[in-house]
Amino acid sequence: MEGDPALRLRVFDLNCWAIRYLSKRRQERIRLIGDMLCQEDFDLVLLQEVWSEWDYSDLKVKLGGCYPFSHYFRSGVIGSGLCVFSRFPILDTLLYQYSLNGYPYMLQHGDWFCSKSVGSMGARQVLAWELASLLPCSHQLHAEYCRQKDAYLPHRLVQAWELAQFIRHTSKAADVVLLGGDLNMHPEDVGIRLLRGWTGLRDAFAEATHFEGCEDGCTFVPNNCFTDKSELLPFPLGIRIDYILYKAISNFMVKCEELKTTTGAAPGMDVPFSDHEAVMATLHIQRQRQAAGATLTTAEPVLADVVTEARTEVSVGLRAAQRQRYSSGRMALLALLLLLLQAVAALGALAGLDTGQPFPKLSFCLLAFLAIGILLLATGLHLFHTMEVKMLHSTEEQMQMVLWMLQERP
């Protein structure tokens, strides 16, 4: 069986930064991405931030010849931005939306309005006479806006946990699992360690026999003409936040032969494909005689440490969310009290009970409008933070369950 024909799988992953009306030179870049994909002939193309279905349709028309199978993951109002192009038939798709994704009132960050999700699909590839199921996922986690004081860390950890759980639950019978996407996390961050440790996924960059591209495999680099240089001041080389992760289950073996990233504008072009660099991996998949078994890459005591670290961060987020739920609830209550007081005063005035100087009518009305506004806003916030508390609590509990399991195991 060792002599079984091997499959060389070429995977392309890119955060396309294609926001209508906002992203610079979007249509031109989508056209360039399409041209390059046609020439390069990958097996699987995982794209993120294709927010407009028109862009997807344009790509689909252009790529129909080389990638006959594709799927756009629709969700939410704006969409998930995820799509997949494949040389292999897509058998089945499933989209999982993360339960937490930032705050609706952080309008300047806007993550809440996109439905950040993981899209999964089953593809089938004929390996001479054997079949291998592939489960490529394309996804994106909440962005990090300030590394020093990262208010979104608990949400990103909940997303990393849900992503890991989703992969564990959906990939049990897959031969090969592939995950490509913009994780918005540095390689040493707790979220990445949690995701890799709990799923057993391997990092193509770390495993690659041959690497070519930006130094340290960075995918968000200051040399790119679309990146904000000030954001990257602490990281002169840039950061690596786009990944291709993989693992083989059952009796398959995967090795990363080569990993490449783009390095700014391609030869003959004056514009890079996106504000992120693309990641391209060549994987070598072979059937092996002995089933490898579902092993975790991280040793269990180390994994327990990672889960403990993540759980601590989630607990910090939980306490903050509880405080915000409490303050918004109190604010709503105060606004309600003010309204009631005003109602009593108004009724008193109607009944002719007020004897002193009456409150000016205009201010009275304005105050009532203000109270109603605050009541509505604070109630909305209270409901939102109630939900946030629920999801953080639930994640913390699940992590605790895993810790018990890891400690109990002989």
Next chain:
Amino acid sequence: MEGDPALRLRVFDLNCWAIRYLSKRRQERIRLIGDMLCQEDFDLVLLQEVWSEWDYSDLKVKLGGCYPFSHYFRSGVIGSGLCVFSRFPILDTLLYQYSLNGYPYMLQHGDWFCSKSVGSMGARQVLAWELASLLPCSHQLHAEYCRQKDAYLPHRLVQAWELAQFIRHTSKAADVVLLGGDLNMHPEDVGIRLLRGWTGLRDAFAEATHFEGCEDGCTFVPNNCFTDKSELLPFPLGIRIDYILYKAISNFMVKCEELKTTTGAAPGMDVPFSDHEAVMATLHIQRQRQAAGATLTTAEPVLADVVTEARTEVSVGLRAAQRQRYSSGRMALLALLLLLLQAVAALGALAGLDTGQPFPKLSFCLLAFLAIGILLLATGLHLFHTMEVKMLHSTEEQMQMVLWMLQERP
């Protein structure tokens, strides 16, 4: 291997109708449910509509002795209402929220405000020396309020489809899959046929060797003192909407030995457990020599018909959603136009351009407020229906993909 020890698994499923402040005699019923579960000693208990975490905590304390493992699926503002009690260790849990669940403005139905979901868990049971993975799901779909003109049918079909896809994607490596819950669908409805056909799940009621309980296995019956008799006028025996479904994958075999339903108040009690009857199944699980393979219970041409029927209903829903998206968009646009006209008139008045009879100020202000209100409401509705169109479209597309696959298969 035929002589392998068999496992007799007793499963309990109940929609508890435990809404704080709204459900009649809630606390008393929760106490009774707890007492009965303690006495009966099931292996797995799947509960729905336990909306309050206090009720879950009460049950957990009471059932700690007989069911040492339990999980409450937290989600959304109100919650999922789902919980599981188990004699076997719960290894892992995952919650999937359906993407569509009714309309926020249908306040009287309220489904939108609960986060209807499917909760899944992995449990492990030592079968003498063999291990069997169980995947019990507990879930609830959108309620049916009017069978003659069922406005929620497309949403329920999307939920049934997502539930089926979730089961297909998460259960591939499970030995036994169990699904218990209130599906809000009659046994012959297209949604049930779709779910069963596409997942291969078997209906415990149809397969049971021995049955005891309400006639035709009904679980929502006019005899129950909490049900609204007028709702059940067309169905004098009641309806069967609560199910226990199962299937064995890999080399296990499951048979339903016995199915029971409760029949109103238990002896010595003056109140039934809920407005639904409970479903109790005794399953016989045995390892078998030959792997059965993942077979669908419904023959493929029949399955293709069911998927086509479901797709037609989803298309009808899609067209309705597109119409609603269009009208709400037009309404928002008209409100915006009115506001702009008013702004022009106000600016004109300020510049001293109006010569004729001025518009009364109070009416002018009231009209502006009305226009703002309509603009906000219509925009909200437009965004909601945009999302609805996206999800219906996506489901329709997935069903189309499955139809192609079914037709292409030799």
